[in-house]
Amino acid sequence: MKTALIENIFMKMFLVGTLLLLSSCVDSGEEKTYEATEDIPASREMIAELTAPPNVPRGVGKRKAKKLIVNMEVLEEEGEMTDGVKYVYWTFGGSVPGSFIRTRVGDEVEFHLKNHPDNKLPHNIDLHAVTGPGGGATSSFVAPGHEAQFSFKVLNPGLYVYHCATAPVGMHIANGMYGLILVEPAGGLPRVDREYYVMQGDFYTKGENGERGLQPFDMQKAVDEDADYVVFNGKVGSMTGDNAITANVGETVRLYVGNGGPNLVSSFHVIGEIFDVVRVEGGDLINTNVQTTLIPAGGAAIVEFRVDVPGTFILVDHSIFRAFNKGALGMLNVQGEENKKIYSGTQEEGIYQPEGGGIQELPDQDGVAESEIPAKSFSERMEFGKITYQQTCFACHQAEGQGIPNAFPPLAKSDYLNADVNRAIDIILQGKRGEIVVNGEKYNSVMTRQDLNDDDLANVLTYIYNSWGNSKKEVTPAMVRARRNQH
Amino acid sequence: MNSFSKIITVLVFGAVVSTHSLAQSENMVLIKGGVYIPLYGVDSTAVTVDSFLMDVYPVSNNNYLTFLQKFPEWKRSKAKRLFADGNYLINWEGDGNMGSQLLPDAPITNVSWFAAKKYCECQGKRLPTVDEWEYAAMADENSPDARKTPSYNQMILDWYEAPRSFDKTIGSTFKNYWGVYDLHGLVWEWTQDFNSVLISGESRKDVDKDSNLFCGSAAVGASDLMNYAAFMRYAFRGSLKANYSVKNLGFRCVKDIQIE
Numbered sequence: 001m002k003t004a005l006i007e008n009i010f011m012k013m014f015l016v017g018t019l020l021l022l023s024s025c026v027d028s029g030e031e032k033t034y035e036a037t038e039d040i041p042a043s044r045e046m047i048a049e050l051t052a053p054p055n056v057p058r059g060v061g062k063r064k065a066k067k068l069i070v071n072m073e074v075l076e077e078e079g080e081m082t083d084g085v086k087y088v089y090w091t092f093g094g095s096v097p098g099s100f101i102r103t104r105v106g107d108e109v110e111f112h113l114k115n116h117p118d119n120k121l122p123h124n125i126d127l128h129a130v131t132g133p134g135g136g137a138t139s140s141f142v143a144p145g146h147e148a149q150f151s152f153k154v155l156n157p158g159l160y161v162y163h164c165a166t167a168p169v170g171m172h173i174a175n176g177m178y179g180l181i182l183v184e185p186a187g188g189l190p191r192v193d194r195e196y197y198v199m200q201g202d203f204y205t206k207g208e209n210g211e212r213g214l215q216p217f218d219m220q221k222a223v224d225e226d227a228d229y230v231v232f233n234g235k236v237g238s239m240t241g242d243n244a245i246t247a248n249v250g251e252t253v254r255l256y257v258g259n260g261g262p263n264l265v266s267s268f269h270v271i272g273e274i275f276d277v278v279r280v281e282g283g284d285l286i287n288t289n290v291q292t293t294l295i296p297a298g299g300a301a302i303v304e305f306r307v308d309v310p311g312t313f314i315l316v317d318h319s320i321f322r323a324f325n326k327g328a329l330g331m332l333n334v335q336g337e338e339n340k341k342i343y344s345g346t347q348e349e350g351i352y353q354p355e356g357g358g359i360q361e362l363p364d365q366d367g368v369a370e371s372e373i374p375a376k377s378f379s380e381r382m383e384f385g386k387i388t389y390q391q392t393c394f395a396c397h398q399a400e401g402q403g404i405p406n407a408f409p410p411l412a413k414s415d416y417l418n419a420d421v422n423r424a425i426d427i428i429l430q431g432k433r434g435e436i437v438v439n440g441e442k443y444n445s446v447m448t449r450q451d452l453n454d455d456d457l458a459n460v461l462t463y464i465y466n467s468w469g470n471s472k473k474e475v476t477p478a479m480v481r482a483r484r485n486q487h
Numbered sequence: 488m489n490s491f492s493k494i495i496t497v498l499v500f501g502a503v504v505s506t507h508s509l510a511q512s513e514n515m516v517l518i519k520g521g522v523y524i525p526l527y528g529v530d531s532t533a534v535t536v537d538s539f540l541m542d543v544y545p546v547s548n549n550n551y552l553t554f555l556q557k558f559p560e561w562k563r564s565k566a567k568r569l570f571a572d573g574n575y576l577i578n579w580e581g582d583g584n585m586g587s588q589l590l591p592d593a594p595i596t597n598v599s600w601f602a603a604k605k606y607c608e609c610q611g612k613r614l615p616t617v618d619e620w621e622y623a624a625m626a627d628e629n630s631p632d633a634r635k636t637p638s639y640n641q642m643i644l645d646w647y648e649a650p651r652s653f654d655k656t657i658g659s660t661f662k663n664y665w666g667v668y669d670l671h672g673l674v675w676e677w678t679q680d681f682n683s684v685l686i687s688g689e690s691r692k693d694v695d696k697d698s699n700l701f702c703g704s705a706a707v708g709a710s711d712l713m714n715y716a717a718f719m720r721y722a723f724r725g726s727l728k729a730n731y732s733v734k735n736l737g738f739r740c741v742k743d744i745q746i747e
């Protein structure tokens with residue numbers, strides 16, 4: 001990396017030198033410096049490229065300041081929060097977070113805010129990159145079926161949040177009306193290999209987490225700051241499985257991370273990586289070698305790191321129940337050569353143990369303790385099994401055994417589960433990693449071995465087999481003992 | 488100047504027409520007057536609302552078609568842009584027919600304030616004031632003022648989020664204490680002084696410089712669900728201009744009792 005950088009600098013010097021020699025009276029391509037950014041002239045018009053997450057538009061590079069036309073449409077539309085849970089999102093540009101806007105210092109942004117005729121409510125936009133009353137909100141208030149236009153000059157470089165500021169503001173934000181606008185310095189940010197757009201938000205639904213159907217916004221929960229979902233990019237699973245963001249070993253990844261709120265502050269962390277560079281709060285301050293960076297609601301940060309080894313790196317809000325129980329989890333898949341010097345990759349149970357409610361594996365000494373109260377009947381087995389399920393399995397496989405798409409396979413109506421009861425027992429006894437296919441979907445993650453005694457394991461499997469449309473097998477402690485003795 | 492004289496003509500013409508209007512009070516119910524504290528009444532400025540008659544239902548597509556047949560100057564092709572913007576009746580298939588996409592019994596929408604006002608005047612009625620509308624709309628099925636009932640407010644908030652409710656027919660939501668249908672759950676409704684909160688000298692605007700019902704004032708004034716629901720109505724009204732026509736915005740008429 002270092003050598004490449006030095007070469008690059010030499011190359012630049014060489015190029016500039018050549019240009020100066022060749023045509024000393026022509027603009028060298030290097031920008032004139034201005035005392036105040038407001039004095040930077042904006043030449044020519046350009047339509048801004050807008051992108052939906054996790055993508056960002058092309059960098060500004062060496063382009064000069066321009067009159068940048070941003071066409072942003074507000075859409076109120078139904079989407080999916082997680083499998084089977086629908087939600088009416090209010091969006092800038094049809095996505096949550098809204099379209100990414102990329103500008104450079106000195107740009108004159110002509111902003112067109114269009115409120116779709118089918119929408120029910122008026123909206124506006126407050127961009128934190130704007131110097132002016134309401135951040136543009138006063139000038140952009142627009143009824144459904146209408147369009148508002150206003151202009152502003154971007155003066156301060158940085159990564160800024162924008163959001164709707166129409167009353168009730170909290171509700172508009174809670175429904176997804178936020179996004180990021182980047183203001184690059186003259187000459188642009190340093191080049192990196194990969195750039196992605198990630199924004200956290202908290203959601204408040206009438207039903208509890210996982211409750212199916214169209215879920216309306218719950219104002220009382222929002223006021224109480226009692227979130228049902230905390231997610232990246234608007235929904236559970238927006239960046240897992242096939243939607244995971246990707247990079248190759250040796251590349252430098254830059255994440256533009258925002259937090260729309262409305263309430264919660266994010267402790268942003270990438271499991272298995274250290275941020276080489278954090279542009280703190282999206283501003284000029286650079287911190288290096290950071291594990292977790294705090295992103296306030298209505299704030300942002302730019303994080304950069306070189307990926308040195310292959311594998312799946314998990315993006316979380318390290319307020320960790322949000323990650324495993326409320327959805328604030330994304331994945332970065334890195335491909336390439338292993339580097340055993342940096343990471344051995346030989347540890348027994350894999351790189352990360354998703355946290356469940358149950359007790360994780362400990363080295364066992366004297367076998368397994370007997371259950372305090374063995375189940376005496378099928379109904380007791382179900383009752384005890386349910387309790388064990390809630391404590392041990394619920395966090396990943398979810399309340400109705402529906403799992404989490406692309407991360408944790410379903411147990412409900414599961415062909416994989418019903419096909420082989422001994423395999424199911426073995427998985428709980430020994431854990432499971434690697435690719436499996438459940439109900440036609442591929443899953444590739446890790447389940448740790450669960451430290452359950454024969455009774456508890458029999459109970460929980462009986463509960464699972466007799467719930468959610470499964471094959472109604474009863475699993476006995478004797479069956480578990482038999483499998484345990486096999487190993 | 489030419490367009491100005493046209494406006495005068497239209498206004499005069501309108502005035503002549505309105506004298507021919509039929510006085511009818513069928514399908515209206517009595518809203519018994521009283522005192523209430525509106526959303527913006529932070530200083531406990533109670534407002535007295537006199538008794539009045541209110542349409543049981545919002546005006547339907549069919550009602551509006553009848554109006555257009557009598558007053559063709561309000562057809563889409565004839566209406567002046569100054570009085571009805573480019574979205575006026577835009578979802579109607581033809582100039583004088585709604586087409587097959589719209590239900591005759593669905594509420595009329597995409598009408599400007601001028602058109603709505605004219606419609607009511609031609610019936611010998613008028614648009615309700617914001618206070619009259621809000622006063623009648625604070626009733627649920629059983630009580631004249633349900634604003635403190637959480638379920639009532641949640642129901643209203645739910646509707647504000649639900650898309651495309653303008654496709655439903657009039658009378659398809661609930662009948663309130665006064666016997667009025669669809670004040671919540673179908674479409675927004677025009678009021679006579681829809682933008683008065685923003686421009687009147689009585690509003691907080693003149694006192695508190697950031698009271699434009701967006702960021703600042705919502706944060707300061709609204710602490711409960713009741714205010715949130717009302718804020719959304721005031722915000723919506725505040726986003727309108729009198730010639731705007733909006734897909735989710737219809738109207739109904741009211742009538743003074745003394746004139747009877």
